[in-house]
Amino acid sequence: MDFDVIVLGAGIVGVSSALHLQDRGRRVALVDRRAPGEETSFGNAGLIERSSIVPYAFPRKFATLLRYARNESTDLYWDYRALPSYVTWLARFWWESSPQRLAAAARDMLPLISQSVAEHDALIARADVASLVHAHGWVQAFRTHAALERGTATAELAAHEHGLNFTPLDAAALRAREPGLGEGFVGALHWHDPKSVSNPGALTKGYARLFEREGGTLFTGDATTVREERDGWSVETSSGRIAAREVVVALGPWSDAVFAPLGYRIPLRVKRGYHMHYRPTHTMLSQPIVDTEQGYVIAPMDGDRLRLTTGVEIARRDAPPTGIQLARVERIAKPLFGLGERVDAAPWLGMRPCTPDMRPVIGPAPRHRGLWFAFGHNHHGLTLGPVTGRLLAEMMTGAAPFTDPRPYRPARFD
Known part of the structure; x- marks a missing residue:
């Protein structure tokens, strides 16, 4: 294998996941069709939203x-x-938004929201982007x-x-x-x-520079070329096809371009x-x-x-x-x-990228070995990028997760 893990998507979630995996000793390749932080991570309101306990x-x-x-x-x-194309999704969204279910969603999101600023602070200091x-x-x-x-x-x-x-x-x-x-x-x-960020795209790029500075490799490539190999996964990049034992889908609103052809029907x-x-x-x-x-x-x-x-x-x-x-x-x-x-x-x-139950999708794909998901953060991708990266890396490396990951498991939609 060229790498231990390929992360598909260089937005805030993908970059943060790559950093946390690298911190835990994994050789990581980060692949995107564009430079880091130039899609959804570029254009938000720049809020690290510690106070938004209840989902939209x-x-x-x-x-x-x-x-x-x-x-x-x-x-x-x-x-x-x-x-x-939205009617079924909207019906599920309405059902999940009842007072009782919304309260449950808020409880499930609280551990991620509560840790969001602290996880950003750690990366901000390391990446020297405090300004x-x-x-x-x-x-x-x-x-x-x-x-x-x-x-x-x-x-x-x-x-x-x-x-x-x-x-x-x-x-x-x-x-x-x-x-x-x-x-x-x-x-x-x-x-x-x-906290607020005066240039969200630049923050993501700063985290990506930290990833490269500490030994990570950034590739330009097409995530839809990913394919399962006998003992791992591979994807085509501008430097040729690269392979790893595990792959993370962190493509935000385009994640279905990878998971749908593999047979997953996640309502994103x-x-x-x-x-x-x-x-x-x-x-x-x-x-x-x-x-x-x-x-x-x-x-x-x-x-x-x-x-x-x-x-x-x-x-x-x-x-x-x-x-x-x-x-x-x-x-x-x-x-x-x-x-x-x-x-x-x-x-x-x-x-x-939004799910109707207002929770992100974080964890192992239920039917493919070495396939992991990290997407669907609704309105809080910037807020939850680093804390998602930590939780995902803990699961992938066998460490004790800092919080119960079951509310975010991909299999809940199977």
């Missing part, structure tokens, strides 16, 4: 469903042409007093049960903290435990999203702000830019960009956040 669920309130049915909201846009990461937390802003009251009650419960730290802000305190913010929010919650779908960068016309924000009721994020990024990241677009993965959701949000966000001219020539379109 299917809405249950009739008023919310009615608003979504009109397809005029800012936080969700759906393309009717995609609905036939990209900021410990200011993030702000959850509200437009109505009713929403603020509900949000505060939820936050108080999370603080009590999970030891999270937040500070309530009225409108005046919010404006004092962010002088560049316009009128529109009645108050906010400042969450202190999360994408929630699409857009971002655009703007020059600020007001004072630069000091931390990301989520417009809770409109469902978008404005985050300060390197190069004196503000990144607007949209909510969810339900559309086929390969459908061309629509721009509809971004245009709706832009009209609302521009005056409030002082968004000036667009910096990017075109909006960036990204794919969030």
Whole structure:
């Protein structure tokens, strides 16, 4: 064998998995069609989200469903042409989002979320990328007093049960903290435990440089050429076909390109999203702000830019960009956040890999020896990349996992 492990996918999950396997003595090859951190890991809001204990669920309130049915909201846009391929997935998502099942999903995700910042911190120090990461937390802003009251009650419960730290802000305190913010929010919650990243793609690249610096090998290659050999797996790269005893599928929203031909029917779908960068016309924000009721994020990024990241677009993965959701949000966000001219020539379109039970897929494939999965992190791939890499490496090397991996096992969908 050329290597002990081939990791397919050089996003934050794949790079982190490769690093943790390498730390445990494995000879690792990291394979991607592009450079590290240039797909889903590139375009997110840059949050290491320690405070998001409860997963994003299917809405249950009739008023919310009615608003979504009109397809005029800012936080969700759906393309009717995609609905036939999503209907079964959405039905399972709705079923998994009942209060009892959602609570179970939150319990299952808690060990990963709780360890997320610590695992990032360890890699940040080793990779010397601390300049990209900021410990200011993030702000959850509200437009109505009713929403603020509900949000505060939820936050108080999370603080009590999970030891999270937040500070309530009225409108005046919010404006004092962010002088560049316009009128529109009645108050906010400042969450202190999360961290923000001013260039998520660069963070992933920094971790990848650490992987190479410590002896790892990065290849350009096509993951769909992977094939099972008599005593392992091989994949075609620009340097020729390489082989290893084990292979990890960490291809995010494209993971089905490998697992589906092998006979696995894991219900993985994408929630699409857009971002655009703007020059600020007001004072630069000091931390990301989520417009809770409109469902978008404005985050300060390197190069004196503000990144607007949209909510969810339900559309086929390969459908061309629509721009509809971004245009709706832009009209609302521009005056409030002082968004000036667009910096990017075109909006960036990204794919969030999602499972209907709101848990990632981490662990051994049930019917193929040496095949491992690490994908489906819903909206929290950046947050959960390093902690996923640790858990996967512990399982693959026979170490005691730091948490029970059964909630994330691929076989749950068999």
